[in-house]
Amino acid sequence: NPRSIAVVGATERMQYGGRFLRSVLTAGDQVRVYPVNPRYNELMGLQCYPSVTDLPESPDLVGIIVPYQRVIPVLTESAEKGAGSAIVISAGFAERAEEDRRLLQVGLGEVARETGVRISGPNCLGLANVKSGIWACSSSSTVFEKLNTGNIGLVCQSGASAFGPFLSRAISRGIGYSYIISTGNEADLEASDFARYLLDDDDTKVIAMFVEGFKDARKFLEVCRLAAQKGKPIVLIKIGRSGLGARAAQAHTASLTGEDAAYNAAFKQHGVTRVFDWDQLLEVSQMLADNPAPSEPGIAIISHSGGVCSLTADAFGHEGLDLPDLSREARDTINEILAGFGWAGNPADITGHASRDTVELI
Amino acid sequence: NPRSIAVVGATERMQYGGRFLRSVLTAGDQVRVYPVNPRYNELMGLQCYPSVTDLPESPDLVGIIVPYQRVIPVLTESAEKGAGSAIVISAGFAERAEEDRRLLQVGLGEVARETGVRISGPNCLGLANVKSGIWACSSSSTVFEKLNTGNIGLVCQSGASAFGPFLSRAISRGIGYSYIISTGNEADLEASDFARYLLDDDDTKVIAMFVEGFKDARKFLEVCRLAAQKGKPIVLIKIGRSGLGARAAQAHTASLTGEDAAYNAAFKQHGVTRVFDWDQLLEVSQMLADNPAPSEPGIAIISHSGGVCSLTADAFGHEGLDLPDLSREARDTINEILAGFGWAGNPADITGHASRDTVELI
Numbered sequence: 234n235p236r237s238i239a240v241v242g243a244t245e246r247m248q249y250g251g252r253f254l255r256s257v258l259t260a261g262d263q264v265r266v267y268p269v270n271p272r273y274n275e276l277m278g279l280q281c282y283p284s285v286t287d288l289p290e291s292p293d294l295v296g297i298i299v300p301y302q303r304v305i306p307v308l309t310e311s312a313e314k315g316a317g318s319a320i321v322i323s324a325g326f327a328e329r330a331e332e333d334r335r336l337l338q339v340g341l342g343e344v345a346r347e348t349g350v351r352i353s354g355p356n357c358l359g360l361a362n363v364k365s366g367i368w369a370c371s372s373s374s375t376v377f378e379k380l381n382t383g384n385i386g387l388v389c390q391s392g393a394s395a396f397g398p399f400l401s402r403a404i405s406r407g408i409g410y411s412y413i414i415s416t417g418n419e420a421d422l423e424a425s426d427f428a429r430y431l432l433d434d435d436d437t438k439v440i441a442m443f444v445e446g447f448k449d450a451r452k453f454l455e456v457c458r459l460a461a462q463k464g465k466p467i468v469l470i471k472i473g474r475s476g477l478g479a480r481a482a483q484a485h486t487a488s489l490t491g492e493d494a495a496y497n498a499a500f501k502q503h504g505v506t507r508v509f510d511w512d513q514l515l516e517v518s519q520m521l522a523d524n525p526a527p528s529e530p531g532i533a534i535i536s537h538s539g540g541v542c543s544l545t546a547d548a549f550g551h552e553g554l555d556l557p558d559l560s561r562e563a564r565d566t567i568n569e570i571l572a573g574f575g576w577a578g579n580p581a582d583i584t585g586h587a588s589r590d591t592v593e594l595i
Numbered sequence: 596n597p598r599s600i601a602v603v604g605a606t607e608r609m610q611y612g613g614r615f616l617r618s619v620l621t622a623g624d625q626v627r628v629y630p631v632n633p634r635y636n637e638l639m640g641l642q643c644y645p646s647v648t649d650l651p652e653s654p655d656l657v658g659i660i661v662p663y664q665r666v667i668p669v670l671t672e673s674a675e676k677g678a679g680s681a682i683v684i685s686a687g688f689a690e691r692a693e694e695d696r697r698l699l700q701v702g703l704g705e706v707a708r709e710t711g712v713r714i715s716g717p718n719c720l721g722l723a724n725v726k727s728g729i730w731a732c733s734s735s736s737t738v739f740e741k742l743n744t745g746n747i748g749l750v751c752q753s754g755a756s757a758f759g760p761f762l763s764r765a766i767s768r769g770i771g772y773s774y775i776i777s778t779g780n781e782a783d784l785e786a787s788d789f790a791r792y793l794l795d796d797d798d799t800k801v802i803a804m805f806v807e808g809f810k811d812a813r814k815f816l817e818v819c820r821l822a823a824q825k826g827k828p829i830v831l832i833k834i835g836r837s838g839l840g841a842r843a844a845q846a847h848t849a850s851l852t853g854e855d856a857a858y859n860a861a862f863k864q865h866g867v868t869r870v871f872d873w874d875q876l877l878e879v880s881q882m883l884a885d886n887p888a889p890s891e892p893g894i895a896i897i898s899h900s901g902g903v904c905s906l907t908a909d910a911f912g913h914e915g916l917d918l919p920d921l922s923r924e925a926r927d928t929i930n931e932i933l934a935g936f937g938w939a940g941n942p943a944d945i946t947g948h949a950s951r952d953t954v955e956l957i
Contacts, residue, residue, distance in 0.1 A: 248947075328901070329938070341664030361945050373950075391902020398903075445905050470906065477918050478909020481942050509910065539690070539846070540753020541760075543807050544832065547840020548871065576691075581841050585610075
């Protein structure tokens with residue numbers, strides 16, 4: 234919950250640096266914002282500083298949007314200034330698949346840990362504390378204000394996914410987030426670290442994750458174990474079901490996806506729900522966030538359409554879920570209400586009753 | 596393409612009979628409409644007739660929306676009047692799982708075949724010749740006019756699905772149909788018969804089907820064989836992947852879903868695409884309707900997001916599809932255009948180029 238944010242590499246153009254500045258400005262009075270760029274005296278109505286060293290205070294958070302060669306110098310300077318943490322938007326590190334860039338990323342992580350200025354990124358889009366209205370990101374989308382505050386904490390290695398489909402779909406479905414966190418190449422902090430943080434956040438009821446690979450699988454499994462203890466569900470997309478996905482992930486954030494079968498076994502053991510697309514991640518997370526765990530096993534289906542009944546029943550059966558028979562009493566009572574239009578059962582086709590008061594009774 | 600439609604059991608209330616009358620009236624001048632109901636002299640501004648016998652001409656099509664006991668007498672009377680065909684909306688037949696009702700349905704089918712007045716239903720919602728703007732159905736939806744005319748012919752045993760989710764989703768996605776046909780219990784004409792008809796319809800490029808079970812599996816496989824010959828794709832949802840679905844289908848339209856593995860083998864042999872939910876049925880059908888078959892195997896992915904690249908690649912790999920490597924020339928040329936923002940490959944993460952003119956070149 235930063236009170237002061239420096240934006241190093243802020244510009245007036247609506248590219249990464251300009252967007253980051255625009256997004257932190259939406260926080261209004263609760264955050265003091267310091268653009269940093271020697272080429273400007275003023276940006277978006279704010280005084281602009283030539284360097285972090287020149288800032289009037291130690292920033293709680295530094296957004297770093299400079300060419301890759303300058304990231305470590307800026308981070309070092311920020312540490313000397315007493316900065317709290319940093320988000321490195323800059324790309325051009327391990328994802329370039331060149332040895333010197335990979336080493337540069339290793340070095341960046343070392344500087345973060347040595348100085349104590351822990352970083353998200355590089356090659357991320359930043360993060361949002363949705364519940365407080367603080368957006369520290371370079372998202373090109375400007376629809377923040379339409380997003381609901383909610384109980385889902387999203388941790389996403391892909392920034393374009395976090396602030397693209399996961400943002401727009403949540404808005405169109407009225408789904409709310411507590412946090413949106415993109416982690417990028419994870420030179421320092423990993424998806425697991427953010428998930429661990431969200432375990433202790435009372436406003437986050439479900440942790441939704443989109444992960445290409447874990448830098449440290451053991452660390453994630455420890456988070457899963459804690460999540461199970463706390464009864465806080467983790468729902469995730471994990472790339473690597475297929476060789477093609479694994480190859481693409483490596484090209485993207487230089488992640489090694491690992492052995493898929495081993496992940497599946499571990500997820501199952503810890504009650505982690507693995508899903509396979511954006512819609513599933515959102516829908517399953519919302520369902521778990523909004524509904525208490527059922528006290529009895531078994532599901533009942535009612536619908537106005539026999540076709541919907543059989544399609545849904547077929548999908549449930551395919552997933553190994555059960556539709557227990559209704560008790561004779563339930564069946565007879567419902568049939569009485571239906572009065573010949575539809576019939577009780579599991580599933581129950583209640584035809585036109587679906588749009589009447591009788592649906593509550595049923 | 597009926598020029599005259601009788602609606603037996605038409606009422607002023609917006610239940611099945613009233614809705615059927617309302618829907619046929621949307622055809623305007625191209626169809627002469629005859630409400631039939633001894634309880635009215637006039638309905639929706641039209642003269643109402645006490646019986647089919649009293650009509651001033653032989654109707655091309657008769658909509659039958661009367662209590663189940665009266666369906667066979669009305670059909671017989673329609674045959675005597677010289678009617679062309681009939682749609683039986685009335686329910687209360689084999690789906691009631693009572694022996695006398697099952698026999699009544701068998702009898703209904705026999706009357707249809709003996710008299711030559713072939714029927715859709717019973718327990719269906721009717722059908723729509725979308726391209727001609729003739730809606731002969733009891734759908735409760737009144738959004739017909741928003742639906743596009745298109746190249747997908749939909750054959751759906753479940754009327755509530757055909758005129759519910761398949762109608763509303765097509766409208767919201769701008770997907771167009773040539774026909775929407777609900778077949779219900781299929782006492783006479785089956786889904787296969789309608790699919791066979793659509794094979795010869797030049798305006799239908801793809802046949803989309805939602806089927807619980809085939810009365811005559813051989814007949815459907817013959818249609819599949821012909822479809823493959825003609826190069827007209829069939830995409831279908833077939834209930835019965837699981838025991839629960841099979842049980843629900845039997846309760847709905849008294850369909851026996853059959854041995855699922857045998858169906859899968861037959862579908863594969865004939866190039867039928869089996870899908871598993873509404874969205875897939877619509878999306879796959881539209882893709883096949885709008886796109887020519889590729890001349891070369893292999894798919895390439897480009898996206899503004901590395902996360903989207905890896906997720907899509909993972910899904911493709913999981914389905915057994917290949918993402919061939921780019922040629923060196925293609926790779927180098929694309930990398931030149933990208934100029935360091937993103938990188939060529941398959942998948943290719945083209946970052947901000949996705950929103951620029953360069954995407955066409957790539």
